[in-house]
Amino acid sequence: MYAPEAEKSVRLFLKYGLVSDPWQAAARGHPTLDPDLESTLRAVVNEIASEPLDRLVLDSWPITQAQIETGIREVLLSSGSFDAYLATGSLTLTAASLHEAIRRVRLLVREGGLARLMLGYGYTALVENLMAVRHYGSMREEDFVSGRLHRPWVSRSLEYELAAGMAVGHYELVPGVDGRFVKLTRRGAALWRDAQELWRVTGYADTRHRLSMMAEFANLADLDELTNLILPDFMDMRRAFINDCDIPAGAKLLEVGSGSGMLTFDAGLYDTLRPSSLTCVDPSPVLTGLAMKKAKRRHAQGVRFVRGVAESLPFPPESFDHALAFAVMQYTDREQALPELYRVLRPGGSVAISVPLDLPALHQTVMQRWFKPLQRPSYGSFVFVSPDDIPEHALAAGFRVLSVSTKTTSLDYSRPELTVRIMMQFHVFQDTLSALPYQARLDLRDDLIGRGRYLLSRGADMRFEAPMQWVWLQKP
Numbered sequence: 001m002y003a004p005e006a007e008k009s010v011r012l013f014l015k016y017g018l019v020s021d022p023w024q025a026a027a028r029g030h031p032t033l034d035p036d037l038e039s040t041l042r043a044v045v046n047e048i049a050s051e052p053l054d055r056l057v058l059d060s061w062p063i064t065q066a067q068i069e070t071g072i073r074e075v076l077l078s079s080g081s082f083d084a085y086l087a088t089g090s091l092t093l094t095a096a097s098l099h100e101a102i103r104r105v106r107l108l109v110r111e112g113g114l115a116r117l118m119l120g121y122g123y124t125a126l127v128e129n130l131m132a133v134r135h136y137g138s139m140r141e142e143d144f145v146s147g148r149l150h151r152p153w154v155s156r157s158l159e160y161e162l163a164a165g166m167a168v169g170h171y172e173l174v175p176g177v178d179g180r181f182v183k184l185t186r187r188g189a190a191l192w193r194d195a196q197e198l199w200r201v202t203g204y205a206d207t208r209h210r211l212s213m214m215a216e217f218a219n220l221a222d223l224d225e226l227t228n229l230i231l232p233d234f235m236d237m238r239r240a241f242i243n244d245c246d247i248p249a250g251a252k253l254l255e256v257g258s259g260s261g262m263l264t265f266d267a268g269l270y271d272t273l274r275p276s277s278l279t280c281v282d283p284s285p286v287l288t289g290l291a292m293k294k295a296k297r298r299h300a301q302g303v304r305f306v307r308g309v310a311e312s313l314p315f316p317p318e319s320f321d322h323a324l325a326f327a328v329m330q331y332t333d334r335e336q337a338l339p340e341l342y343r344v345l346r347p348g349g350s351v352a353i354s355v356p357l358d359l360p361a362l363h364q365t366v367m368q369r370w371f372k373p374l375q376r377p378s379y380g381s382f383v384f385v386s387p388d389d390i391p392e393h394a395l396a397a398g399f400r401v402l403s404v405s406t407k408t409t410s411l412d413y414s415r416p417e418l419t420v421r422i423m424m425q426f427h428v429f430q431d432t433l434s435a436l437p438y439q440a441r442l443d444l445r446d447d448l449i450g451r452g453r454y455l456l457s458r459g460a461d462m463r464f465e466a467p468m469q470w471v472w473l474q475k476p
Ligand SMILES: C[S@@+](CC[C@H](N)C(=O)[O-])C[C@H]1O[C@@H](n2cnc3c(N)ncnc32)[C@H](O)[C@@H]1O
Pocket: 213, 214, 217, 238, 256, 257, 258, 259, 260, 261, 262, 263, 281, 282, 283, 284, 287, 308, 309, 310, 311, 325, 326, 327, 328, 331, 332, 333
C-alpha cells in the first residue's frame, strides 16, 4: 500500500493543474525561457525552496536542498510551458504563463507545504525510473544516469536519483560482464506496484494521457490525410451528423474540438447550418492554423477560433445557442466537459455529440494477433467510450438526453505504418503503453509495423466496421 502522503501529494499536484516530466516528453522538446524571465524564476525558486520542509511527510526520502531547487524549477518550467503551449502554441514560456505557474505552485505550498510539492513532483520522476528498471529487468548504470532510454527530455544527470533510490532501498547495483547494472529490489518492485495503483486512484494516469494526447494533436499536421485514409467513410458520417442535428440557421454556434476544420468546412457545418456566428475551440495550435486557412479560403464570415479545452471553456455562461463536438469528447474528461457545455449554452440550447464506441469484433480477431506484443491489448477510455458514458455524464450535468443512437463507419487498417502510428499516437492501448519507458515504446512501434506487414502478406483482412455513438442533448 502506498503512503497516504504520496496520495495527498499527487492529488494536490493535480488539483493545482501542475505538470511535470511526462508532459515534456509528449511535447517532444524542452521548454525555453526568455533570459529576462530567468531571474524571476531563480528568485521564486529560492523563495519557495526556503519554505519549511516537513520531513515526516517525506518519510525517508533523502532529498537535498539542491534537489529541492531543481524540483521546483522543473515544475515551474513544465507547468508554465504547458500553459504557454495552450495559449500560444509554443513551448516558450511567456511572463503570463510563468506567473500562472508560480501562482499555482504557491497555492499548493500554502495548502500542503513544500514537502507535498516535492513528493508530487518526485513521484512523477520516480515512476518513470521504476518503470524503466522494471521493464528492462536490469539497466546499465550509464543508461539509467543519462536517461537515454527512459527520460531523454531531462538534460541533467540522474545520478542523484539513482543514489537516492539506492539509499532508500529501491535499487541495487549489480556487477555485470561489462559494467554495473541497476536492478529493482523487492522494495522497489513493491513500490512500482503501489505507484501504478496510486496513478489509478488519483486519476494521475488519465491526466498524463490527456496531456500527451493534446500534445500529439499538435504533431498532426497531416490529420486530414490520415483520417481520410484510415476512416474512408468519415466525411460522409460528418455530413450525416450535420444534417441530423436539427440546428436552425442563424444560431450562435460553438464547435468543440474543431481541429483542422474537417467538420466545420470540409463536411459543410458552416455552409449547411449557416450560423450567425461560429466559435471553434481547440487546444491544438497546428490544427487550428489549418482550420483558419480553410476559413480564409472560403471568406467565411462570423467565424472565430479560440484556443482552449472542453474542460474549461473560455466563455461566459449562456454564450451560445447550440454546440457540436464530433470525435472529440473521447479525449476529454467528461466529468468536467459536460458541465462546461451546460454552462455556456442558453436554456433550450442543444448539443450534438459523436464519439467512437469500443470495437469488440476487431478486438478479438486481427488486432489480438497483430498487437499481441502488447500482452493486454485493452483499449483505453481515451479513444473508445462506453455506451453509457456520455448520457450519464450529461444527465449528471443537468442535460436532458433527447436521443442516443449507434452508427457504423469503416476502418481501413491496411497500411501498417499509419495504423500503428495512429494506435500509438492516440494511445489506443494506453494501459499497456503507459507502463513502458520511452525507448521501449519506440521499439515496440517498429515491431508492430513489422507484424502488421507480415499479417497483410499472409492475406489478413484489415478492413472493419466501427461503431460511433451519436448523442443529442438539450439544456432544459
Ligand atoms: C479526431 S480530432 C476531430 C477533429 C474534428 N472535430 C473532425 O471532425 O475531424 C479530435 C480533436 O479534439 C481536439 N482535442 C483534444 N483534446 C481536447 C480537449 N480536451 N478539449 C477540446 N478539444 C480537444 C484535438 O486537438 C483534435 O482537434
